[in-house]
Amino acid sequence: MNRREFILAGGAVFAAGLSPKLFAASPTSNQIQQHLPSGDQPQAPLKVLALVFDDYETLDLHGPLEMLGHLPSVEITLIGPQSIVRSYQGPRVVADRQLDEVVECDLLLVPGGMGTRKLVDDTRLLDWLRRQVKVSNKVFSVCTGAALLAKADLLDGVSATTNKMAYTWVTGLNDKVIWQPSARWVDDGRFLTSSGVSAGIDAALFYIAQTYGEAQARKIETLTEYQWNSDADKDPYAVIS
């Protein structure tokens, strides 16, 4: 088998077993609904709902959606305060649904970005978030998306992390959260929180491995020519005081 064949066969190579290291940070991962294939039954599509708002950080959103979007069956829906939403970097996306509607989903994705600085004081958004979380099987924040969850008191007693460049601001919003200063991502059952921007891609692949098996995550890693940091404990931007 040459190098290329090895890469293309990556799924099979890694399918033999899940890495214990990968799941070390996931004490409650068995609580999560599994989407592993079962016989000949068609798999229900994974319903992903992603919040967008003006000045969201573009990679916080599109990094995880890239990975999730390569699942065999997935439906991605954007929801926002208005129909056209502008990222911090400039380009605009179309929100498929609008607040204050809530939508049942498997995964609620909450990106961060400069827009969160205003939104932590937006009672309409925080009220919606509390209602939306109730109908979401799992909630996944990237970067300062955790600030919104924390301010809505949704992370009280939950182990979580956030952007390390904005760590003081985010963690100052709520001291009932068990903030982790060194973690690429933290999985605490219903809440998966990642570190800043690019860490969302690594956490998305973790979610895929957790839900569909590691072979699926490795296949998508290869398809996207990504180099997955698959160890949640390996955080090059850890806050060390």
Added chain:
Amino acid sequence: MNRREFILAGGAVFAAGLSPKLFAASPTSNQIQQHLPSGDQPQAPLKVLALVFDDYETLDLHGPLEMLGHLPSVEITLIGPQSIVRSYQGPRVVADRQLDEVVECDLLLVPGGMGTRKLVDDTRLLDWLRRQVKVSNKVFSVCTGAALLAKADLLDGVSATTNKMAYTWVTGLNDKVIWQPSARWVDDGRFLTSSGVSAGIDAALFYIAQTYGEAQARKIETLTEYQWNSDADKDPYAVIS
């Protein structure tokens, strides 16, 4: 200086000099217009024009835009065949400008994705691309975006690379291109071509280093908590026959 201070001071640490390795793949980099700060003069914004089309690959576009979008002065414009464009992963973006308009720019970004399979036979798109390249200071393709440039005969005699999972298809479109089977990206003066999907992020940081200095690229790497593969020769998905 603790770890966090070291990271936040990254720009200064790396500003001392450009890594020779980083520029090893850039024989003609001196031809490129430099945007390095000069005294007290305000810098002109970098004008980035990004092509979008139905079934573009979301990270091919938003990965590089994330990095470019953190430059001190930048204007990002999306251009497409129609005003609302759907990515392969589902979410839709708004095109600020529409074909067949051409727009003078510093950097033309051409993403790839499944949509390129049709577009390589779209004479309207290929004609526009030839005209647009003439008014673009530099052209940057990600993944199978190189297929469009190759089919429009814009890469004849140029050293270039593309997605390694689609390597046979893309390279079969034009044998006058000097295709590189092992390269995270290739810089050949006016044309910067990257490998698949995620490689576009690494190549975007290379472009930033080339144009604004390595300190700027390292600063953005830190801001986005990214782990830059800054060596063009390090290609984990190289095609080795």
